[in-house]
Amino acid sequence: MSDAIDLTAPLPDPAAWTCPAPLRDQSRIVMGHGGGGALSAELVQNVFAPAFGGEVLHRLGDAAALSLGGLRLAFSTDSFVVRPLFFPGGSIGDLAVNGTVNDLAVSGARAAYLSCGFILEEGVEIDTVTRVADALGAAARAAGVEVVTGDTKVVEAGHGDGIYINTAGIGLIPAGVDLRPQRVVPGDVVIVSGAIGVHGVAIMSVREGLEFGVEIVSDCAPLGGLVDAMLAVTRDLHMLRDPTRGGLAAALNEVAAAAGAGVVIEERKVPVPPAVANACAVLGLDPMYVANEGKLVAFVPRQHADAVVDAMRAHPRGAEAAIIGEVVRDHPGMVVARTGLGGTRVVDMPLGEQLPRIC
């Protein structure tokens, strides 16, 4: 243990105080490429979109809005690689349904049919597969969709986490519904359907063996009914998004960037349950960046906002719906939060996944 400071010892020359590090060069996939932030977006924009081409894909929505035989269809797919397979409030089976159903729901479509691909790791117990399949079937029935086709592959032991699932879904978009970020304009009100950060913290609590004093249960749920309730108020909703990976921060940033508008939110109005705030404080995480399932963020013309919130609150999935901010002309493409103390901070697009901080 030290001791008095040696005043005769040489000190570094302040003029030479520098802190250089080399430029980073991502030559391989890192976990952040799947984190729903800037790295994910770059992978899609630089690798997938140029390779696949196509005008529809370049809109980069949660679901593709298609016109086919006079019908307006929404089509979406998602893959689920969650660990552990079962967690408080759900399982990978529930996620595989709700993730895709919700991508369709926030496109304004009511999901009708799902495909389901299982990638199973050699050695996983049939009983586990059965439990996941049962959960998936039950979630599909609860969401009002039918699983109509599927596929099964098995990979060698050590090449997977037991079970991976891919689902794709298709649904009809009602006439007069047109949800996309380009419709978002200054003056729109930003609404969230309920508490944020719950799913991510629930998963983390079981995956990392962390206990926060209160069991945090995932909010994984289908959103079709809630969206129906909102569209019953007005079909003139501008944009919906389910803030999954990357959390509310990524969802708001994506919309702000695509709309070319700024977003301002009042931090104290964002519903964060005490248990989530507590867990995030312990881990040095920001709830705004934590993943959600079963929540949506809506951009709504101001004249409809109160009625839409009332309708959301009357629905079980939107009981805690709250207006959290608005779209502004200032700082286009950026999201700014007014803090509880009256200051402001920039809520930036996350780079990859959020990391617990040491200090």
Add this chain to the structure above:
Amino acid sequence: MKYIDEFQDPDLARRLLDEIHSTVTRPWALMEVCGGQTHSIIRHGIDQLLPDQVELIHGPGCPVCVTPLEVIDKALEIASRPEVIFCSFGDMLRVPGTGRDLFQVRGEGGDVRVVYSPLDALRVAQQNPARQVVFFGIGFETTAPPNAMTVYQARKLGIPNFSMLVSHVRVPPAIEAIMRSPQCRVQGFLAAGHVCSVMGIDEYPELAERHRVPIVVTGFEPLDVLEGVRRTVAQLERGEHTVDNAYARAVRPEGNPAAKAMLEDVFEVTDRSWRGIGVIPDSGWRLSAKYRDYDAEHRFSVEGIRTEEPAACRSGEVLQGLLKPHECEAFGTVCTPRTPLGATMVSSEGACAAYYLYRRLDTTPAAREATSVV
């Protein structure tokens, strides 16, 4: 979380701010030493609420930022070995070494794991007796005691496949180095409350007296930071320079004797290089001779790795408040949060990263130009 809410109360914050505004009569430059305080200041927008005369300089108190390139490169080398499970706190994974970071090592097949406690790493070692488990032991006086305890436990339990890559740093010698700089602008310090909760405040009166600078032990919640600023400014306005404990709910003057005893047993003081600053005498800890067997540098023969840091960015000057981030030529051009040249752009709480974000809110042509290349 009721306890935290009480320290974020907007009405109390307003009262503290009013008092600071009414106290200040001229410009003062204060340094918050700790990265946790910087985080709180940025997170709650505190810097924008203070009077213009009160300038907050973000000090070198982010352990992730100050870990030298050489140590990061040693970590990358060790983590790349097939027999190694490399365990680290999460935010070290994204800090660039020479050419890559721990995430990329993982992408290349290295077994790099995020843990929340060094004891978790010890558990990994017990569960994987055929592998070598290395924990990346970085941080200030706050993280050093649990890391020391882990090494102590490893020896006590006879776990042969566990070792630690140690790069701990100590705050008081850093304050000394900052104050001895001829260009130093810092007139008052918000000392790091959690560091003092471990080490006590014995090391500070001499520093305060020698440099005639007030040192106020300050916590991390918004009201703690405001109270620390209020007390520091009050001293400066009165022409005083004493050590004041504004974080008495957590800090006893003698610190935590048990933690200090554990540090003394497992670690010994050493000169330590700080990224962006250089070597500061007596500013770090390494494993003491008694625990040399648990030193990963020794076990994996990486003691010889020496990394030359080319002078490319000027974050050292930023850390001293000598240079505003945007005055650096690299700022916003080759150096961005995505492609950081320096530690102050790596961490989201770093002065350059924070400045980069807020600069984008500024719509003047100069600001747009400074941040247009991403």
